[in-house]
Each structure stands twice: as C-alpha cells, then as structure tokens.
Amino acid sequence: MNKILLYFLLFVGIQSFSQELNCNLVINAQQTGNENFQVFTTLEKQLTEFVNNTTWTNKVFKPQERINCSMVITITNKSGDLYNGSIQVQSTRPVFGSTYSTPVYNVNDKNFSFRYQEFQNMVFNPNQFQSNLISVIAFHVYMILGVDADTFALKGGEAYFQQARTIVNYSQQEGFSGWKLEDGLQTRFALIETIQSQTYKEYRQVLYDYHREGMDQMYEDVKTAKKNVADAIIELEPMNNRRPNSYLMRTFFDAKADEIEQVFSDGPSVEITKLTSVLNKIAPIHAGKWRSIKF
Structure with missing residues (x-):
C-alpha cells in the first residue's frame, strides 16, 4: 500500500475513456530451439505494427489516451508455416488523480495455433475471418477495450464485447482450438460467453x-x-x-x-x-x- 499511496499525487489530463492501444508485443521462441530465426523477428515487428496502428474503434485518439497493454506470444513448436504456443495478454488503466496504473485484464490463452508466412499481409476485417493469428489478436484487443471501458462506465464496453463475440462466431468454422464450447472451460469462447452472461452479471x-x-x-x-x-x-x-x-x-x-x-x-x-x-x-x-x- 505504501507504493500505491505514493502514486496518488494529483495530475492533469485523465479522460473519461482510455482510447486505442500502446502495446508491447514480444515473441518468445526459445522453446523451439531456433529463437534466432529471422521469421520470429519479422513476426514480432509485424504484429507490433498491426496492433498499435490498426484503427479498432470509431473514436478519435490522442497518444496519451492509449491503453497500455502487453502481449507475450510463446512459440513452443514450429512446423513449416504452422506455429503452436500460447499468448499472455495484460492491460492496465490509469487511476484518476495519480500516476498509478491499475491492472484490469490478465489472460493466459493457451489455445493458440496459427499459420504464418513471413511478411504476409495483416489486415483485420470485423466481419470476416482472415487468419487465426488475426482473429486471436483482434479478439484480445476487443476484450482489452471492453474491460477498460467497463471500468469507466457501467457496461461501457458492450460494443467491444459484441465485436469480440462476432470474432468468435466467424472463427469457429476454421478448425482452430479455443473458439467452441467443446474446447474447454478456459477458452476465448468461455471468456466472452461468461462476461456477457446474466449468470456472471x-x-x-x-x-x-x-x-x-x-x-x-x-x-x-x-x-x-x-x-x-x-x-x-x-x-x-x-x-x-x-x-x-x-x-x-x-x-x-x-x-x-x-x-x-x-x-x-x-x-x-x-x-x-x-x-x-x-x-x-x-x-x-x-x-x-x-x-x-x-x-
């Protein structure tokens, strides 16, 4: 608490909503035994630019209003253009009247596999499947946006959660794990299903x-x-x-x-x-x- 109380010094400029993302994205490929492959560096660079430069909402954003977050993708296996691993996603939001940021989203998504060819185009379509890589990243982006908005206004993140559900719906038919009820109790499907359910109101x-x-x-x-x-x-x-x-x-x-x-x-x-x-x-x-x- 000492550390937290020290942060509670008045400062100027907290807005009603944090907007867009300032994401630190890391690819950890040590478990593959080939972590020095150039393709991992390229993937990290492309995904960093994709997450931070894509326009995810219809709001106007200022640099200081972006949501601070991180995504750590751990690659456990690579076979050709097929990658298997997990993604740890975390985000924070500023606390009014302080320089302290409070953690709000922390999810370890273990059902993460995708196909990737170096330098492939990365474009998000809100209504159409592009690749499992894009779907998983975009799903967590909208979960970050939704949870962040809910901390500022009661159910303020509903539009973002609905987009996350749309991503789940159109990704279910593509054969990748984590999108369906039968995939388990700790999946992307389970996360959006529970957060919008009256059972967990x-x-x-x-x-x-x-x-x-x-x-x-x-x-x-x-x-x-x-x-x-x-x-x-x-x-x-x-x-x-x-x-x-x-x-x-x-x-x-x-x-x-x-x-x-x-x-x-x-x-x-x-x-x-x-x-x-x-x-x-x-x-x-x-x-x-x-x-x-x-x-």
Whole structure:
C-alpha cells in the first residue's frame, strides 16, 4: 500500500475513456530451439505494427489516451508455416488523480495455433475471418477495450464485447482450438460467453465499482475508497455461489490479487473481516496473499 499511496499525487489530463492501444508485443521462441530465426523477428515487428496502428474503434485518439497493454506470444513448436504456443495478454488503466496504473485484464490463452508466412499481409476485417493469428489478436484487443471501458462506465464496453463475440462466431468454422464450447472451460469462447452472461452479471458491476468508486477516489479520501474497493470485491460472492471457481473469477484475481494485497496492507485502517472471509472463499488460490493483509 505504501507504493500505491505514493502514486496518488494529483495530475492533469485523465479522460473519461482510455482510447486505442500502446502495446508491447514480444515473441518468445526459445522453446523451439531456433529463437534466432529471422521469421520470429519479422513476426514480432509485424504484429507490433498491426496492433498499435490498426484503427479498432470509431473514436478519435490522442497518444496519451492509449491503453497500455502487453502481449507475450510463446512459440513452443514450429512446423513449416504452422506455429503452436500460447499468448499472455495484460492491460492496465490509469487511476484518476495519480500516476498509478491499475491492472484490469490478465489472460493466459493457451489455445493458440496459427499459420504464418513471413511478411504476409495483416489486415483485420470485423466481419470476416482472415487468419487465426488475426482473429486471436483482434479478439484480445476487443476484450482489452471492453474491460477498460467497463471500468469507466457501467457496461461501457458492450460494443467491444459484441465485436469480440462476432470474432468468435466467424472463427469457429476454421478448425482452430479455443473458439467452441467443446474446447474447454478456459477458452476465448468461455471468456466472452461468461462476461456477457446474466449468470456472471456481478462481474461487470464490480469492474465499475472497484475502479470508479474505489481506485479513482483514492486521491480524495483513501479510507472511503478502500471501503468501496472492499465492498466491490464482496459483490463477487453471489456470482461465486452460482458458479464456484469460474474462469472469469480467476482472470479477475490474476489481474488484481497483488493490488488487493497492497491496498489493504497499509494506509488507513478499514474493516476487513468480511472481505478476507470472502476472498478466501472465492479466490483460495491466493490465500497466501490474503494472509498477508495486516489491517
């Protein structure tokens, strides 16, 4: 919490919405044994330009309004033009009145295979399949945009989530894993299905309450803001009662566990008995962090 509180210094220029992407994209091909192949460097360069230069929405963007994010693609196997691996996607958004950025999206997508020929064109069509490489990248771009928008306005990311669903729908027929119900419980299909489902309705409310009513109020009243963050987390309990240990819940705490530990381990004291009880129930994998909370 000391580190977080230090960041809560007033600054100018936070807008209502972060816009577009400032993405650090990395290709990790060490597991192939041929990480020095030029094709991996070319792929990294092409994808970096594709993600950062594509116009993903109809908004007007300023450089300082771009969403900071990262994509790390780990290639485990390459056979001809077929690549297999995973992609770790993370994003943050600025907190009002501070220089601190809070993590909001953290997904490890393990169902990632694609075909790529060096220097092939990379163009996104919102209504038509181009390649699995483009579909997976674009899906996560719209998930980043959707989650980010939800943290600023209640259900503000709906249009972006709908585009992510469109990508899922037109990619299902192409024979790649991760797009269908039968592909498992931790897939792109599962992610968009749950985030738009009434069964998990608390999730999007919590995104808003945690960030706008909690983190964004730290600059004005830290104690009240901490209480609001705690109340937002507790809102997840009914969702967990309906679907224990859901993929959506895990992605939330993959992004937030470290921050929650820091927020409630220092600064003004708030009542945390209910909070820690709920945390241990809905996110037991992070029990060590919850035990570290001191107040």
